[in-house]
Structure formats: C-alpha cells, structure tokens
Amino acid sequence: MIRIGVLNLQGDVSEHLEITYKALSKINIDADVIKVKTASDVLKSDGLIISGGESMVIGKLIENNGLRTTIINQNIPIMGTCAGMVLLAAETDYYQPLLGLIDMKVIRNGFGRQKQSFEEEIQILGDNFKGIFIRAPYAEKVGKNVEVLAKLDDKIVAVKQGKYIATAFHPELTEDTKIHEYFIKEVLKCVE
Ligand code: GLN
Numbered sequence: 001m002i003r004i005g006v007l008n009l010q011g012d013v014s015e016h017l018e019i020t021y022k023a024l025s026k027i028n029i030d031a032d033v034i035k036v037k038t039a040s041d042v043l044k045s046d047g048l049i050i051s052g053g054e055s056m057v058i059g060k061l062i063e064n065n066g067l068r069t070t071i072i073n074q075n076i077p078i079m080g081t082c083a084g085m086v087l088l089a090a091e092t093d094y095y096q097p098l099l100g101l102i103d104m105k106v107i108r109n110g111f112g113r114q115k116q117s118f119e120e121e122i123q124i125l126g127d128n129f130k131g132i133f134i135r136a137p138y139a140e141k142v143g144k145n146v147e148v149l150a151k152l153d154d155k156i157v158a159v160k161q162g163k164y165i166a167t168a169f170h171p172e173l174t175e176d177t178k179i180h181e182y183f184i185k186e187v188l189k190c191v192e
Helices: 012-028 038-046 056-065 068-074 085-088 180-191
Strands: 001-005 030-038 049-050 078-080 089-092 101-108 117-124 125-132 138-142 147-152 157-161 162-167
Touching: 001 012, 001 038, 001 162, 001 180, 012 180, 030 038, 038 180, 049 085, 049 138, 049 180, 056 068, 056 085, 056 157, 078 085, 078 180, 085 101, 085 162, 089 117, 101 157, 101 162, 117 147, 117 157, 125 147, 147 162
Parallel strands: 001 030, 001 049, 049 078, 078 162, 089 101
Antiparallel strands: 101 138, 117 125, 138 157, 147 157, 157 162
C-alpha cells in the first residue's frame, strides 16, 4: 500500500489531507495518508504534498527540522501548491530557503496587490479547473526540462519537471479532485 505524506509544518495541511482521501476513494486506491513532520516521516512517504501557506516560514521550518536533504534525496513525487510551488523552485525574487527541485524562477505574490486573491477558470490536464489564487506566485522563466501545464494571462501557473509538480493555485480548496488524482497516479507509477 502506498503512503502519501502531507508536509505538516505550516499552511493548509488539513485541506490537502481531506482532498487526498477524496481523490483516493474516487479512483479506488488504497493508501495511507500521513502528516509529515520529521525526516523519518519523509522516509516513510512514497509521495509528498507541500501545501499553501507562507513559503518563507515553511522553508525555515524545513531547514530547522533537518528535512531539506532528506526530502531532496528521497527522490519521490512531490506536489507543491502556492507556497509549495515557491519552495520547489530553484530561484525566487526573495531571499529564502528553497528545495530547488524545479528549474524555474518564481515571482512570489506575482499577481500583484489589487488581485491578491481571485478565482479564475484555467485549462489544465485537458480540462477546465477552478483556479483559486491567494497571493499566488507564477513562474517567470522555466528550464527546458520543465513542462508547462497551465498558464493564466500568459503567466505560468502550473508546471511539471519529472516527479515534481507545482501549481500557483490551490486545488486543495476546491471540490475538484482531478489534480490530486493525477498526483496519486504519478506516485503509483514510481512505486511500480
Ligand atoms: N505568497 C505566499 C508565499 O509566497 C503564498 C501564499 C499561499 O500559499 N496562498 O509564501
């Protein structure tokens, strides 16, 4: 049985736990979903979700809890949403600790002040999706191995590089399990 971890340091962790359970039951997969706080929790995980929240805070807690190297070396699928996207990036416009797993430069709070929070229909995985953007980042530039999964107004808002997926919006705050289902299937591919 696979085990999906949700990094439990700061941010909207419970929403991810809930939608991951929902997605699993929708595609009829038996899995454990665990809260990840320590390196040994990371080692137990076949896939990891990094929630929205404050990327600066989550990044510092990752370092303080000694998780950075373990997460990087674990070589498992990771999905980051919003602050999680920032943390997966190689570079941001702020000075902050990052995991650097996706070759992209991310602009934090990239949608500006007037539009700090908004909802907008986007196209992803061949379908419509309600994108909930809350002080969301976007990717200003991506490396050649990065697949762009979605754009909004010419800004890159979802990407995939190998096992790593990042969305600038919050699928965990919708009722739509599509993106979590996609992530779970990526995890399954890696344990086969
Ligand atoms: N702007 C926040 C950050 O960069 C992310 C906001 C969010 O996750 N909703 O940390």
